[in-house]
Structures are given as C-alpha cells and as structure tokens.
Amino acid sequence: MKHAISFIFFLMASTAHADCYADYKAKQDSPLRLQYGVARIDGPCTAAQAEAELSPRLETAGWVLLNVMDVFDETGLEQRRDSAGEFYLRF
Secondary structure (H helix, E strand, O other): OHHHHHHHHHHHHHHHOOOEEEEEEEEEOOOOEEEEEEEEEOOOOOHHHHHHHHHHHHHOOOOEEEEEEEEEOHHHOHHHHHHHHHHEOOO
C-alpha cells in the first residue's frame, strides 16, 4: 500500500511539471497581418494562463492576441511545427 501511494505521488508530480504549449492566432494592423504560432507556457497549462502570458509577449512585438486555440504537452509540438513556420516557439 505504501508503494502504491508513493507511485501515485510520483505520477502527480511528473504531470504537474510537464511542459505546456499553446497554439494561437494573432494580428497586426496597418497593414493587416495575421499569424498562427506556437508558444511555451510557463504557468498552469490552461487557456486562461496561455492568454495571460501570450498577450504581453506579443504586444511587445506589435501583435495583438486574437485567441488561444489549444493548450497541449510536448506530444503536440511536432504536428504544429510546419503550420507555425517562423512563429514556432518564437514568443
């Protein structure tokens, strides 16, 4: 029983520290430019946290976050690499 409890805590700790990423859409005005990107999220792996982190990052480069499409772990990175192009892990 003691080993089962230890294993459960190990799994919880491993999950809590998993890398988190978000894919998003953003825009610039004058002229209108749109981007699809993928970014690493440092806080909890939620869409709300992704929005809170991405908005200021993008604003410093003149972009406005339109929406966070999804949050995911590292298993979703490779399938999004080509679509994100130059905005893959840029912000």
